[in-house]
Amino acid sequence: QKEVEQDPGPLSVPEGAIVSLNCTYSNSAFQYFMWYRQYSRKGPELLMYTYSSGNKEDGRFTAQVDKSSKYISLFIRDSQPSDSATYLCAMSAGYQKVTFGTGTKLQVIP
Amino acid sequence: GAGVSQTPSNKVTEKGKYVELRCDPISGHTALYWYRQSLGQGPEFLIYFQGTGAADDSGLPNDRFFAVRPEGSVSTLKIQRTERGDSAVYLCASSLNAGRGGELFFGEGSRLTVL
Secondary structure (H helix, E strand, O other), X not given: OOOEEEOOOOEEEEOOOOEEEEEEEOOOOOOEEEEEEEOOOOOOEEEEEEEOOEEEEEXXXXXXXXXXXXXXXXXXXXXXXXXXXXXXXXXXXXXXXXXXXXXXXXXXXX | OOOOEEEOOEEEEOOOOOEEEEEEOOXXXXXXXXXXXXXXXXXEEEEEEEOOEEEEXXXXXXXXXXXXXXXXXXXXXXXXOOOHHHOEEEEXXXXXXXXXXOOOEEOOOEEEEEO
8 A cells, every 4th residue: 555645636627716736645754735836847846735634725726634534625616717737745754754545646627 | 955856867779778867856855766667658767875885775676677776875876788678767865864754855866778
């Protein structure tokens, strides 16, 4: 079993839809939870960074962490064609390697 | 430069050859990470440095892979006797401090193709 599980998709939604992306994990030592966005043939870029449980909002993006369920989510409101990319969840225990999910490919149809 | 710089951006080599991939991190970032990404997969951890020392090299697949960071800045990933299965994008990332647990800034990657 992988430490971090993520549905690879692809996920296709119409413009303006709310998108929900999720990951589960098995390592209870993880304390830092991130979402990265990766466009084709580019390096991943950090989108959201949270520590421990709770919610964090940044514009159209909301990240949620539920450590009791070992489950994290990213919500995108009013999705735009420019949001079409692969979204990677990532986690770390701090001062250790960062472990990534496989990524979910998202396509927002105009 | 402002971001993480990786060279070469593309490298085509023959099976059995030696390859070096270079990473120039963001100035002042003490932590440096190497990942490997195959098509349709997430980045797979190889090694990370805190300063000059390898803090965790548990992801290096075998002894053909080696990485150095002699002065705590630029890092080189070295692959000996390349195999076709080594073909992937090799990503480098840096972080202000590994204790912040994942605020990584990635380069564009070095795409390695082994024929």
